[in-house]
Amino acid sequence: MKKALKIGSFILAGIAVLCLILVAILYCISGGFMKQTYMEPWSKNYAEKYSDPRIRLAASGLLAASNHNMQPWKISLDESDPMVFYLYADSSRTTKEVDPYARQMMISQGTFLEYVAVTGEEEGYHANIALFPDGTYDESHLTESMDSKPVAKITLTKTQPESSTLYDTLFLPDTNREAYQPEKLADSQVSALKSLSSRSNVSIKLYQDQENLSDIGNFALQSATIEAGVTRVMDESNAIFRANEYQKNEYRYGYSVEGQGTSGFMKNILQGLVTIFPSMNTGKSASQNFINSTKTSVEHTPAYAMIITTGNSRLEQVETGMIYSKLVLTGHTLGLAIQPLSQVLEEYPEMESPYTEFKESYAPDGGTVQMLFRVGVATKSVPLSMRRDVQSLIKSD
Numbered sequence: 001m002k003k004a005l006k007i008g009s010f011i012l013a014g015i016a017v018l019c020l021i022l023v024a025i026l027y028c029i030s031g032g033f034m035k036q037t038y039m040e041p042w043s044k045n046y047a048e049k050y051s052d053p054r055i056r057l058a059a060s061g062l063l064a065a066s067n068h069n070m071q072p073w074k075i076s077l078d079e080s081d082p083m084v085f086y087l088y089a090d091s092s093r094t095t096k097e098v099d100p101y102a103r104q105m106m107i108s109q110g111t112f113l114e115y116v117a118v119t120g121e122e123e124g125y126h127a128n129i130a131l132f133p134d135g136t137y138d139e140s141h142l143t144e145s146m147d148s149k150p151v152a153k154i155t156l157t158k159t160q161p162e163s164s165t166l167y168d169t170l171f172l173p174d175t176n177r178e179a180y181q182p183e184k185l186a187d188s189q190v191s192a193l194k195s196l197s198s199r200s201n202v203s204i205k206l207y208q209d210q211e212n213l214s215d216i217g218n219f220a221l222q223s224a225t226i227e228a229g230v231t232r233v234m235d236e237s238n239a240i241f242r243a244n245e246y247q248k249n250e251y252r253y254g255y256s257v258e259g260q261g262t263s264g265f266m267k268n269i270l271q272g273l274v275t276i277f278p279s280m281n282t283g284k285s286a287s288q289n290f291i292n293s294t295k296t297s298v299e300h301t302p303a304y305a306m307i308i309t310t311g312n313s314r315l316e317q318v319e320t321g322m323i324y325s326k327l328v329l330t331g332h333t334l335g336l337a338i339q340p341l342s343q344v345l346e347e348y349p350e351m352e353s354p355y356t357e358f359k360e361s362y363a364p365d366g367g368t369v370q371m372l373f374r375v376g377v378a379t380k381s382v383p384l385s386m387r388r389d390v391q392s393l394i395k396s397d
């Protein structure tokens with residue numbers, strides 16, 4: 001009897017040691033011991049080393065939300081005026097399968113600009129933002145236009161620094177894909193969010209009645225299911241998935257397991273597994289994960305919001321991004337989380353039918369729904385995502 005017990009505890013100890021070795025191996029494969037340089041831009045001291053305010057402001061611009069976390073920004077510093085810089089859309093960072101007309105990419109220019117403006121106020125610089133100062137793009141030569149025509153000319157004027165609650169929220173994750181609590185938004189929250197657009201051509205709509213929740217939720221799920229079945233679109237997303245710390249430090253843009261809400265020690269275990277078995281996050285598994293996570297999102301959403309423009313010009317797309325950043329930051333101050341659900345707004349052929357139906361329902365006067373997102377109180381906070389080094393944004397020419 002005693003002997004059997006001894007053998008049993010030997011086996012148990014052996015299994016425990018094996019598990020520990022396995023965990024240690026996964027941790028090493030994940031790069032768990034590495035310095036996370038891709039997180040440095042999130043530090044409030046990150047930009048202090050730059051004496052040039054334009055670089056300091058750009059360092060905060062790059063914390064903004066962007067489609068597929070592509071961070072598609074370039075800046076050019078005016079050599080003759082130290083208070084002027086230009087923002088360009090980085091034509092090498094398009095996601096042409098999912099965003100064939102670069103509409104989401106232009107929205108992402110606006111998200112950056114609003115972050116620059118908010119940081120400017122905090123640091124004592126008013127940022128005057130002139131959109132498309134050299135005229136808008138030639139759509140038949142879009143890449144060349146992006147390379148040669150700035151999205152914005154930003155002119156700084158020295159002012160009194162004004163500390164703002166919005167500034168502190170720049171350092172929080174903009175996108176929360178977790179379940180939200182069922183409680184509806186208070187009237188004060190609704191009016192605070194709706195009042196954020198002062199432009200007559202850009203409106204903010206909020207829906208929290210059962211009929212619209214269910215209708216919009218169905219659109220979101222239907223469009224996610226369509227997207228999950230379009231291999232070239234899924235492949236485009238999967239190609240920018242960074243499986244481990246090595247890849248995250250190397251690329252510093254795109255997706256990672258943090259975006260699925262995983263952090264801490266478990267992040268390294270998951271990253272180790274995904275590195276060894278890439279199929280966990282590609283092909284059929286990726287499609288199924290995407291459908292499941294959309295289903296969870298839709299089932300735990302107390303409100304949807306939209307940004308709708310009267311036309312669909314490049315200018316309106318950029319303005320949408322500016323308002324979206326304002327919404328995200330104001331949302332943080334109100335304790336509200338946000339997640340865009342862009343699939344039904346996407347313009348590739350397979351999405352045409354729900355796209356048209358959605359547009360007819362929610363922008364019947366011929367307007368364009370630029371952003372659709374869920375809003376609510378999150379049940380869980382989420383980790384920050386990768387960011388590039390601000391120096392890599394500086395345009396070389």
Ligand SMILES: Cc1cc2nc3c(=O)[nH]c(=O)nc-3n(C[C@H](O)[C@H](O)[C@H](O)COP(=O)(O)O)c2cc1C
Nearest residue numbers: 065066067068069104107173174175340341342385
């Ligand atoms: C135009 C635009 C479209 C987006 N669409 C989606 C989307 O469909 N689903 C989603 O989960 N996140 C979406 N996002 C959020 C980005 O994926 C997110 O901003 C990026 O991964 C960086 O993460 P962060 O916002 O938490 O910093 C979108 C962001 C922008 C600016």
